[in-house]
Amino acid sequence: MNQRKAEDLVRRLAAALRGTELYSPTHPLVQRGIDALSAAASEALAAAPSIVIAFIGDEVIVDAVRLPRGAATLVGFARDLRERDIEKVTFTRGLTRDELRGLIAALSERTSQTPLPDRLTARGIRHVTLGRVVIEEVSDDQTGIAAAQRIYGTAVETAETLWQAAKAGDQPDTGAARKIIDGLARLVTQDRTSLMALTALKKYDNYTFTHMVNVSALAMAQARALNVDGALLREFGFAALMHDIGKVHTPLEVLNKPDKLTKEEFDIMKRHVVDGAHILRRTPEMPALAPIVAFEHHLKQDLSGYPEKIGSRKLNLCTMIVSIADVFDALRSNRPYRQGLATARIRSIMGEQGNPAFNQTLLKRFVNLMGLFPVGNLVRLNTDEIAVVTAEHPTDPFRPQVKIIMDAKGDTVEEPLLANTWDRDSKGEHPRAVVEAVDPEPLGIDPLKYL
Numbered sequence: 001m002n003q004r005k006a007e008d009l010v011r012r013l014a015a016a017l018r019g020t021e022l023y024s025p026t027h028p029l030v031q032r033g034i035d036a037l038s039a040a041a042s043e044a045l046a047a048a049p050s051i052v053i054a055f056i057g058d059e060v061i062v063d064a065v066r067l068p069r070g071a072a073t074l075v076g077f078a079r080d081l082r083e084r085d086i087e088k089v090t091f092t093r094g095l096t097r098d099e100l101r102g103l104i105a106a107l108s109e110r111t112s113q114t115p116l117p118d119r120l121t122a123r124g125i126r127h128v129t130l131g132r133v134v135i136e137e138v139s140d141d142q143t144g145i146a147a148a149q150r151i152y153g154t155a156v157e158t159a160e161t162l163w164q165a166a167k168a169g170d171q172p173d174t175g176a177a178r179k180i181i182d183g184l185a186r187l188v189t190q191d192r193t194s195l196m197a198l199t200a201l202k203k204y205d206n207y208t209f210t211h212m213v214n215v216s217a218l219a220m221a222q223a224r225a226l227n228v229d230g231a232l233l234r235e236f237g238f239a240a241l242m243h244d245i246g247k248v249h250t251p252l253e254v255l256n257k258p259d260k261l262t263k264e265e266f267d268i269m270k271r272h273v274v275d276g277a278h279i280l281r282r283t284p285e286m287p288a289l290a291p292i293v294a295f296e297h298h299l300k301q302d303l304s305g306y307p308e309k310i311g312s313r314k315l316n317l318c319t320m321i322v323s324i325a326d327v328f329d330a331l332r333s334n335r336p337y338r339q340g341l342a343t344a345r346i347r348s349i350m351g352e353q354g355n356p357a358f359n360q361t362l363l364k365r366f367v368n369l370m371g372l373f374p375v376g377n378l379v380r381l382n383t384d385e386i387a388v389v390t391a392e393h394p395t396d397p398f399r400p401q402v403k404i405i406m407d408a409k410g411d412t413v414e415e416p417l418l419a420n421t422w423d424r425d426s427k428g429e430h431p432r433a434v435v436e437a438v439d440p441e442p443l444g445i446d447p448l449k450y451l
């Protein structure tokens, strides 16, 4: 099947479903939509015994044909199906118009408790099968990096759906947001190490969504260390997650511009704080903190920054925490215009004397919290070996426990060696010491594997 026909088929499927949801089943538009779909499906099935339409992430793939990305209606449709655990739809030869009508009707019953495949069977539909993705439930007793990774991954996916909803002018699903905040809050309390290691990854290319989750996690970690807990901790996390949501209105060429923004472009960029506050204020169930933080997060301690000319006010504690998390995550991430910076370098940038951007007490606490070499960081030792930080020293941030994974010649070590850089030799000296953090990406290393 060529790309045009493949796209046409999926568009007709999406249109038929949309029609059924907008009009009564007997409405001529609905009938026409199903006719159009049926015609496209018959044509395709005349050429092949079956057609598989797969929804993977935001991509739609028909047989082996990948549809061009970015078509908004297709992205929405793909997401809609994916949200209902439908990963692929298979049509097989013999498919009738009645079966298609039944399929569309079954898809439009959104409140039914019966699983979709069972409803298709009940309707006698034999030439359509729905492949399902098994979503693993993460239970409380699962811990460790794998469980944290699942929670983090789900959070990033949910962040994307929240973003897309806001972008389409819809209200973000606060229920879904609360779920992921709960997961992250639990990690912050029970397994902060794993969560912080995940936020330190730079390999993700979907910066917008990982940034939302990272800022949320980093803000909750700070709040937790200030003894904020329970519902308030979650409100902080929620507000942090949504801090940049106003950027859904920022044109992509400004948002992703690799070079320095012009004055005009920067003025456009600045609008995201006000836009965000608007979006969040009109979303029901949104914590009251969220629009405040969105509005304030680029204001500095002396109220310079933006929005400009806002009169006198006292920045919210949550705002001050979020700005620290925000700048830290932005500096650490790989961006089109520069590589992510190492922790030590970020510390010095953020801590520059007299920098009014941050509350200095909160910043100091944050630096202590993150440690000099956080768990999951890749580091170079004085011996020229490369190691992954596996644990922090309880009092000395310069001397973590590490796992050595590359020798001085740059060869991978078969059996990674655990070393305490606080250990002394017989002469009372430290044989190993951490020299600097290194970026795992150019070395092709996934530090998490070693935790």
Ligand SMILES: [Fe+2]
Residues within 6 Å of the ligand: 243, 244, 272, 297, 298
């Ligand atoms: Fe921002």
Ligand SMILES: [Fe+2]
Residues within 6 Å of the ligand: 211, 243, 244, 326
């Ligand atoms: Fe941000």
